[in-house]
Amino acid sequence: xxxxxxxxxxxxxxxxxxxxxxxxxxxxxxxxxxxxxxxxxxxxxxxxxxxxxxxxxxxxxxxxxxxxxxxxxxxxxxxxxxxxxxxxxxxxxxxxxxxxxxxxxxxxxxxxxxxxxxxxxxxxxxxxxxxxxxxxxxxxxxxxxxxxxxxxxxxxxxxxxxxxxxxxxxxxxxxxxxxxxxxxxxxxxxxxxxxxxxxxxxxxxxx
Amino acid sequence: xxxxxxxxxxxxxxxxxxxxxxxxxxxxxxxxxxxxxxxxxxxxxxxxxxxxxxxxxxxxxxxxxxxxxxxxxxxxxxxxxxxxxxxxxxx
Numbered sequence: 032x033x034x035x036x037x038x039x040x041x042x043x044x045x046x047x048x049x050x051x052x053x054x055x056x057x058x059x060x061x062x063x064x065x066x067x068x069x070x071x072x073x074x075x076x077x078x079x080x081x082x083x084x085x086x087x088x089x090x091x092x093x094x095x096x097x098x099x100x101x102x103x104x105x106x107x108x109x110x111x112x113x114x115x116x117x118x119x120x121x122x123x124x125x126x127x128x129x130x131x132x133x134x135x136x137x138x139x140x141x142x143x144x145x146x147x148x149x150x151x152x153x154x155x156x157x158x159x160x161x162x163x164x165x166x167x168x169x170x171x172x173x174x175x176x177x178x179x180x181x182x183x184x185x186x187x188x189x190x191x192x193x194x195x196x197x198x199x200x201x202x203x204x205x206x207x208x209x210x211x212x213x214x215x216x217x218x219x220x221x222x223x224x225x226x227x228x229x230x231x232x233x234x235x236x237x238x
Numbered sequence: 239x240x241x242x243x244x245x246x247x248x249x250x251x252x253x254x255x256x257x258x259x260x261x262x263x264x265x266x267x268x269x270x271x272x273x274x275x276x277x278x279x280x281x282x283x284x285x286x287x288x289x290x291x292x293x294x295x296x297x298x299x300x301x302x303x304x305x306x307x308x309x310x311x312x313x314x315x316x317x318x319x320x321x322x323x324x325x326x327x328x329x
Contacts, residue, residue, distance in 0.1 A: 049303040058309060065313040066320075073324045081327065089268050099265045103258060110254040113296050117247050222296040226289050229261070233285040237268035238278055 053212040054219070061223045064186075068227050071182065072234060075175050079238075085171040089237050092157055092172070094148060101144040102232050105187075108137035109225040112194075116218050122208040124201070131198045131214075134221065138191040145184050149177075176235060183231055186224050193217045248295040260288045 048055060079086055089095060111133040118126030152158075159174045197217050200206065206214055267280045294300040299310060 048305045048309065050306055055306075058306065062310065062313050066316060069313070069317045069320055073321050076321070077324050077327050095265060095268070099261065102261055106254065106257045106261060109257075109292065109296050110250055113250050117250070120247075219297055222292055225296075226292045229257075229288045229292065230285050232261075233264055233281050237264055237281055 051212065053216050057216040057219045061219065064223065064227075068182075068231075071179050072230070075179060075234065078171050078175060082171055087172060092152075093176070093236050094151070095236055097144065097148060098232060098236050101141055101148075102228060104137050104144070105141050105225050105228055108134050108141065109222050111137060112218050112221045116211070116214055119201075119206050119211045119214050120208055124204065124206075127201050127206060127214070128198065131194060131201060135191055135194045135198060138187055138194065138221075142184060142187055142191065145180065145187075179231055179235055183224070183228055186227070190217070190221050190224050193220065248298075248300070250295070253291055253295045257288055257291060260284050260291075 050058070087093075111130045115127050115130035115134060118130055157173055157176075159177045160170050194217060197213055200213065264281055264284050267277055267284070270277075293310070299307065
């Protein structure tokens with residue numbers, strides 16, 4: 032059985048949900064991720080409203096304009112990712128590689144800006160156990176900020192690595208309109224990371 | 239969108255534009271000095287709208303079988319239960 036035949040078998044919709052296994056597995060994984068981030072957000076909401084004095088108003092400590100631009104970059108990476116998927120659906124190899132590369136560059140930029148933000152905040156004394164910011168925010172602010180944004184940043188980093196793997200396979204010509212399960216699965220993960228950040232950006236930076 | 243041969247695509251660039259506008263609208267709402275509960279309500283609603291747009295069009299949920307919709311909705315009651323239970327800590 033050659034690679035195309037194997038892939039076609041893997042991508043065949045299953046009778047239950049009508050979704051092939053790779054995609055179904057990714058969806059189940061993402062739903063577990065929803066609960067993971069919900070637990071973090073739930074804890075943050077409780078701590079935020081139970082200890083309002085420990086948290087600064089929007090823009091006092093955190094750089095909202097910089098992160099807004101970074102959020103825009105992540106939104107752009109979602110559209111490049113979906114363009115990559117659309118390209119391989121039409122069997123356009125060059126388009127797949129081009130849009131995947133763009134997504135990787137945008138995702139890397141997002142992580143880079145987040146690292147820059149961390150360095151800047153740490154230099155100003157805003158660490159996980161910050162007491163220097165007692166006037167605007169206490170240890171709870173720093174610990175919840177780094178916990179939530181750190182876990183998301185880790186997810187983005189893993190997403191960039193997965194995209195690099197997909198790009199490597201794309202360069203080898205593995206994917207086609209009949210074999211795009213890997214591109215779609217990683218794409219789902221990437222869009223989910225974007226979706227989570229849309230919520231986190233609001234809760235952590237804007238409220 | 240998983241079926242072989244299906245090539246109809248949603249307007250990806252239009253969705254991108256809407257997401258960008260909604261994102262900058264959130265920043266505007268946050269910076270404009272309005273009542274806190276109004277600001278929080280608007281921010282949550284805009285975020286939910288953005289999240290649904292990503293799930294429906296970029297994750298192609300809108301074009302998936304209804305059974306996958308049900309699967310994707312499983313966390314929603316769990317989220318409500320979780321947040322309702324942790325909110326008891328306020329009491």
